[in-house]
Amino acid sequence: MIDNSKSKIAVIGSGSWATAMIKMLTDSTLSKEIFWWVRKPEDVTFIRTYKHNPSYLSAVEVKVQPENISSDVREIVSQCDIVVLNTPAAYLKSALEGLIASDFKDKTVVSAIKGIIPDENQIVGEYLRSQYDIPLEKIVVIGGPCHAEEVAQEKLSYLTFASSTKHEANAVAALFASRYINTIISDDVIGIEYGAVLKNIYALAGGICHGLGYGDNFQAVLISNAIREMDYFVEALAPQHRDIKTSAYLGDLLVTAYSQFSRNRTFGNMIGKGYTVQSAQLEMNMVAEGYYASACIQSVIQRFELRMPICNMVFQVLYNHQSASAEVTKLAKDFT
Known part of the structure; x- marks a missing residue:
């Protein structure tokens, strides 16, 4: 069960949608500590120094502590109780390379990925259960409609959070809600x-x-x-x-x-x-x-x-x- 009073959240991915989610999480009113896995070490250095993603949504100010940004996925995941996956589906396996089932034990895993894992031909929830033995009740899926570019402009947007466990969906949704993000709860994960x-x-x-x-x-x-x-x-x-x-x-x-x-x-x-x-x-x-x-x-x-x-x-x-x-x-x- 998520305790929002002390949540530590990892965002895995460094594209426009991941950058938008970093902004959503840092703009939300709930207290939390955010960790960010960025694929390229040179981008990590740039973001730590200048507080902007050089490749995507570069106008967005990154309000993550510099020491919490890394290209070491195991280091980032190990420090968190909630892991948000936000890479293209085709690149998820390479992003999680080196991680095993025990690395996700007792963590809530959130998929913001809108694609299928190509080789396995599985939606992300199915892949997480089969590859990392993550229980269905610990998986939350984020649906739209929500474009990263409009999040960057703080235009009113809506996100749907789906989980087999209503409490889990509500707890994750609360971490993203802000004056420009409204949230909807669903149980239709698949x-x-x-x-x-x-x-x-x-x-x-x-x-x-x-x-x-x-x-x-x-x-x-x-x-x-x-x-x-x-x-x-x-x-x-x-x-x-x-x-x-x-x-x-x-x-x-x-x-x-x-x-x-x-x-x-x-x-x-x-x-x-x-x-x-x-x-x-x-x-x-x-x-x-x-x-x-x-x-x-x-x-x-x-x-x-x-x-x-x-x-x-x-x-x-x-x-x-x-x-x-x-x-x-x-x-x-x-x-x-």
């Missing part, structure tokens, strides 16, 4: 994790269509079909009572599909305009989770024999090198 994975694929689909020249009218139909497809998927894998129209599902989908800050939409837009996957990745210099998620979700679709036309379109374009124009034309005939 549904919110999969929803966060799928919305990146759907945002990528929206970007592809935009790059091809489709307008707002078509995008509205695409996203309305996407939320039904998401509902069908999460109900097939994790049946329980949920309202797919709430912010953790529909809200997160909408902001990722439409926002100027959405890297998945940007990535898809480049693909629609004719970029290769490799050239789009190089030009963005940021991870679009939807790219990796597409292959992982396709495997799940095949295993459970699900009908997911939007996800299938994205997979065909990204991995089977099919014509984006031809695939979207076929998809459009399927819409209702």
Whole structure:
């Protein structure tokens, strides 16, 4: 059970979303000590010296004690009772390299990752349970809608905290709440994790269509079909009572599909305009989770024999090198 009066929190990751979470935690009114794992030693030195992340959200002032910032993940995790994972899903294993199950014993582990671990093809909660023997009741999942860039500007945003244990979700949520962060509690751990994975694929689909020249009218139909497809998927894998129209599902989908800050939409837009996957990745210099998620979700679709036309379109374009124009034309005939 978390005691918020003396929480020590580790944030694992140093990208824009991790930097935004550092800001949220330091701006929250609850007293806590924050530790930050930053991948590159040279970035650690820079942040300690200048109190800014040189690579992401550089305008954000970092209010973490310099001695609490390190590139030694074991040192950071060992000092904390709450560990917040905030790397791209594809890089989580390398970030946690060297850690074993005993390093997480009795700790609450929070996933702010919106992707699937590629080799294992598992959502983060499943990976944590199988790899590190972390009990389900000690895992909290954070859902959106919330873009790092708007957190940096202190624009009112909402986060959903999902756990099988209501107390755990409430305790973690309280650590993030502030005048510009409102929190919502849920018990749909698996549904919110999969929803966060799928919305990146759907945002990528929206970007592809935009790059091809489709307008707002078509995008509205695409996203309305996407939320039904998401509902069908999460109900097939994790049946329980949920309202797919709430912010953790529909809200997160909408902001990722439409926002100027959405890297998945940007990535898809480049693909629609004719970029290769490799050239789009190089030009963005940021991870679009939807790219990796597409292959992982396709495997799940095949295993459970699900009908997911939007996800299938994205997979065909990204991995089977099919014509984006031809695939979207076929998809459009399927819409209702």
